[in-house]
Amino acid sequence: MATLRNHTSTAGNGQDSPQAPQDAGATLAIGYVREFRARAAAFQVQRSEESLVYVQRSVALLGTKVAAQHFAPLPGNLELARFYVDLHALMGALENEGVEDDVLWACVALVQHCSRNLEARLAIVEKFCFVPLLGVLIRRTRRPERVHRLLVLLQDLTYGIHIAWEEPYLAALLEHLVEIVHGSVDGSSATIGGSSHHHNDDEDDSLTLLALSVLVNLCYKNFAVLFLFLRSVNISAFCRRIQNYGLLAYKMLILLSEDVYAFELRELYTFLRTAFAGIEDCLKHWNVAQMRHIVDFLLDSQCHAGLHRAMLSHSHYCEDVEKLLDQIDARCGMDDSQEETRKHHQICLDLVFRLVSYILQLSEDGSNAISLDALTPRLYEMVGDWLGSDLCGVAAIELLCTLLRLGKKTAVAQLIARDPSHVVSLVASSERPETRPAQVLAILRLLIALLQESKTEKLVLSKISESYFDKILAAPLALVPQFLSTQSLAAAEVEKACFCLLLLVNVAGIAKKAYLDKCCTLLEQPQLQYCLARGMVSRGEPLVAAVLQIAQFEHFPKAAVAKHVAGISGGPGTSTDCSGQAEQWRNLSSILKGHRTFTDKEMAQRVNALLDSIGGIVLRNELASAPVSQVIELYNHRIDSLNGAVLSLQQRLDQAGQHLANGTQLAHVQSAELQRFQATNFELLISQERLQTQCKDLKQQTEKLKSNMTNLLKQLSENSDHLQANERRLTVKKSEIASLQKECEALRTNLSAKCEELTKLEAHNKENTSRIDKLKKSMVAYEQDIKEKIRTIDERERELAKTQKALEEQRDARKKSEDLVSVLETQLQERKDQIEHLEMEQKETEDLRKTIMSLMESKKPKRKA
Template sequence: MSSNRACSNTKNNNNSVESPLHMQNQSDAALQHSIGYAREFSTQAAAYHLLKTEEPLVHLHRTIVLLSTKIQPHCFAPTHLELAKFFVDLQALMSALDDESDALWACVALLQHCSRNLEARRAIVEQYCYVPVLSYLLVRTTRPERVHRLMLLLQDLTYGIRIAWEEPYLVVLLEHLVDIVHNTECDASETASPQDDSSHALLALSILVNLCYKNFVVLFLFLRRVNISSFSRRIQHYGLLANKMLIILSQDVHPFEERELHIFLRTSFAAIDECLKQWNVPQLSHIVDFLLDSQCHPRLQRAMLTHTHYCEDIERLLDQIDARSGMDDSSEDMRKHQQLCMDLIFRLVSHVLQLSTKDNSNIISLDAITPRLYELLCCWMESEHCGVAAIELLSILLRVGRRGIISQLIAREPTTVIKLVASTKLADTKPDHVMAILRLLLTLLRESKTEKLVLAEISESYFDNILAAPLALKPELLSKHAIAQSEIDKAIFCLLLLINFANIAKKAYFDKCRELLDKPQLQYAMARAMVSGTEQVASAVFKIAQFEHFPRAAVAKHVANISASGNSNGETPSSTNADAEQWRNLNAILKSHRTLVDKELTQRVNGLIDSINSTLQNHELHNAPVSQVIELYNHRISSLNCAMSNMQQRLEQASAQITRTTQLNNMQNAELELFQSKNFELLISQERLQSQCKDLKQQTDKLKSNMSNLIKDFSESSEQLQVKERRLAVAASEILDYQKRCEELRSSLSAKTEEVAKLETHNKENLTRIEKLKKTVNAYEHDIKEKVRTIEERERDLAKTQKGLEEQREARKKSEDLVSVLEKQLQERKEQIENLEMEQKETEDLRKTIMSLMESKKPKRK
């Protein structure tokens, strides 16, 4: 029941009361409002950079506060040139302000406000590079409450951050965060107050986890500059964060016990529960990705395979989803966050179900909550951001679930599947959504309880509709730019579904399969799927290849052509496997690096010690060459230190230049998009003006012809006017006669009014009589209705009686036929009896005759 309530609440939230046009108008108005404030901010920021006085700073501070209070977070998504310029100006202002300025911390609050929108948050981290600015500000800040605010913001911004090279701010930030962790007492707890040092240590460790997770460069830099053994001992009291950090570092740093990893899993699910309370997408994504990547850590993978509390943990998450869905989630941002969180939850549950299939494990089972999961999935399968994950989870439940619970539920109430099939025919359905539905149909087709449902809902035209995009291309125009990869994947699964149909109903679909597989467009699609498709798509192509009329030669030719064109264009395969292997061999890489460094340092130190010992033994320390060598060596060390500091400065300058170039590039991209949109609008307006010009020319021609016609009509109407004037004079004399008649009619009117008064009184009497008659008529109508009802009942009885009479007549006819047959049989029996009696009589006469003869021949006794 709770899932049904959540489903109804979700539908109410998704189907807003306001019309789409009204919501769009509100959104446009809010965007224009935010653009106005952004322009004002850029103007005041430029004035402050020019004057550097207190007055523009006060106005600037007021505008920043208004931006963080009056403008909703979704308005800061950088979809407009003014907003892109706003983020660039905001970073320049934060770099220019003093650390103790209130305007600077108003900027931090504004940045925290903007980051609540996911698109703005992604732009803040990736496009406008605010993490370095905030990192340097964190190092310079000393007040605890401001440190806490900065670390909270950095924690939020670094969830899922990707860093590909050693940026100069990383060294400073990593050392500062490690110092915070080392300088904190060891009694840290998750419930520390915001101003506690222990809370700062937790936040610092959380930021370190975010920076090192899936960032090989940062992790390598961290391992080079930190004493890992002391750091790992220091953080062992920090619970979930400590376990995450130790898992990221390597399994050799801290050998986990299985009990610790099971506690880590329970704590992770509790953290997911907390994320669902606020629909915190970045943090939830970080936790779920961490659990999904457990195969990189063998002990964590083994712990997940032996964990026995998945059912109650996931049920607790479902309870939280039900409770949270009942709240007011009417805003667009909140609905999007909700759907993204549901997408992550569905992916996690899918991973848990897939773990249950490994090593034939019987430990993991979600059968107890499978019906509840199905109810939840039915509410979200049509959603934009989590529909694909919901459909994938339903497919996994069908394959992995025991006792066919899901197939029974679908067969009992097939409305959801019917809606999904209908949605694939719509033009606005996304290709990945269609592909997920096709995979679900393939799974349903293998179930005996749902096979007939799929066969009944899909016809031949369904496949033509799905394959319309690739079949619309001309065979000579086939290339990877002519058709998208999503359309390729959709066509592959559609073909696989059709072949499965042909295996079930060969007469109806076999010829259709042969006809489609002979199309060069689909042959090219299968070749593209084999070369550049995912593992699922390539597996689907291999299943299609099992069809007896699969065009192997044509597909192989397309594969060769695609591979040759890909090599000529310099394309390289994906480096995902290489990255995974790099992560797995991290310990070996670090050990070999430390070994080489240690050997080199040992050789240099030993050589230096030997040379110094030899000079001491020979008493040649004051000798010029030896002293010059030592001086040269010291000079070399100092020059190397200077070179290193110069390189560090150049690296910082290069990083700042890259940041400015990136921001300039983003602004130019925004300007280019604006120019392209303006150009497109100008082209449309030009075409519209040309069509209006043509229409105006046609209208002028029509007006000229109408003018000539009007002149002709005017000459004709002047003649008619003279005739009408003569008629008017005649009519004036007639008017005098009519006036006399009017006086007579007025006198008759007064007499008629008296008669009308009498008639009105009579009419009132008639009305009272009519009311009485209406009542009697109503009574008669009621009586008639009752009599009609009795007549209908009598007619029904009569119909039943007539039906019984007909049955009796038929029975009588049958009995009469039977009597006639029996009479015929009786007559035959009578004739047989008469014949037998005749024979008996003849036999009796013959017997008497024989007896008499025997008596006559018997000798007489003497």
């Protein structure tokens, strides 16, 4: 199967911003733009080769020296508006041959360079109408590499294009794209430089894929284009041709509805897998336009019954989303230091968050196959890093709400309760007046969801106060109650106020003592009752549901809100064109069935063949009946005249389309001029008011100066009299001063003598002071020594007393010991006497024993020999 992703240029999102500061880069860009406009105007007048060379050089400088972000036509930027008009006029005036051909393709490269900026791309498509010009150019181009280049540019420019009616260029462009798909364009299949047949087949497939991608972009959500396409193509042959082209073929067939092609479920599963693969491919380069196209296609799946059934039963969401998260993690590690790249990064994350939220919401329809529970911690971690972002913060908060409501049971609530820093920062940001209403609205809906969880209920109650609600409701409360119907209040502020009141009602239901009075007081305000009435008559389902929940509050002012609802004539609709287009898409099958005669080109081909056959019969004079031949001749004449009329109408339509493009460009240039004029006029009015104020101040200062001058003249006359009296006094004072000077000289002489004496006394005093200091130091040292010696004597005396006491005790012990020794000696002598006595007795006993033994030996009988 052929490649399953929309082709796009590899440099489609590259940013070559200069290293110089932003202001210097913008000034340089304006200089190059002015130079190009001057060169282009000179070429339009002269049409010479020299002027063409200057134009080519200027175009090359714009494409290489000026970064893409400087081509965004901001409001009031007249230079850039005129630049796009001049570039469009130049490309329309250049021929596709010779030297002009090179300049033309340099201009194509410049348009591609400008389109890398999202705002510039939108202006190129919608404001300055470059797509019709490129459609004409691609029909004139024969070289395959240039056709490929134009198709890549058209693919990038037509992502998300809005076409409300059948513009003149569309019929020819659609026909040419269909011819490329069928491979029947002259020269599109010619080999280049003797290349192989296999290489040529690959090139044809590449052109076919790009042409099919442009067709998908033109037909998606543009029903005028889709009906024109259905009337101008053989649907059955076209469907057979594109069936092997993967994702693009599935997109095109889905757009053509199930009546044209009945999908099998396995094919839709393949489409979903390849769509996720296409999103993953877009994340590698932050390709915003193509990624938005794919994600919007999936978000609109409910409009196609078969695709919606496939999405409800698809079982690989967890795997597909995990691949997207892996790709985001891998891409976030790269260098995103440039402002434009960071912007693309956050928009892509916004699209991923919206897609994941939609997948989770599909599980509400009773689909058991959809579960992202395994990815809940990872999704929460990623979402937490982007909650405060300007571009993807709302989608991140909404995804967090969806995870909280439909994710793994209490898992997200536990994560938030464990680390509430994200919620705290969101509450703080919602209080700031500069925060966008959409961001505040998303935060309020998150707080309402957190309040319904037991694990995060206390967290919400602790982080908000009564003043929090006053800050959120500052805009509606600033309205004058008597003139509510004549004052303007943005729909976003109305929605924000309704959800703020819903949060307050929920908080009051939990903490009645603290918030019930506050809730009743705010609901009694006419401004907020008017907001509730506008929310009730709006077409936004979540907003109406929120107002109905508030209406369940016991103190809800039903009569006042009903009065405001009755006074609002036709509630302001909040539905967008996209919802209407989605409704058209849902009814596309019935529309096609009712207009089968307009969509069947096979019947038209059969009629044309029949007319050709009858014409041949007429030429051969094979008709037997003359009247019949005359009728046929008449019909042929009528057909030729109608063909001529159709051709002239087509030419007039092309001219009208060209005039419309010129008018559109001129309107946007004049809009930029008007904005600049209004800005200048406003500055002049401010300057006029400032000068008038200064003039009034100067008049007041002049009057003050006149009165001050009169007063000064009066004071001057009075001061002259005082001056004469003072002069007389001065003469007297001078004589007094002379005598005082003499006394002063004498006093100075006396003072010098006293000073010398004082110097001597001070020197003597200094010496005495030093001696006194030394003596004080010695005295302090002696006193310290005496204290130490006294302390030593005291210690020695205490030791001597202890020694004497011990000596007395030892003497007593010695006396007792001597007495004991004498007693012991007496006892020892007695023992010695006893021992001697006993020894004598022992000796006598021994002698007696020996005597007895000898006697016994003598009396013993002798043995016989």
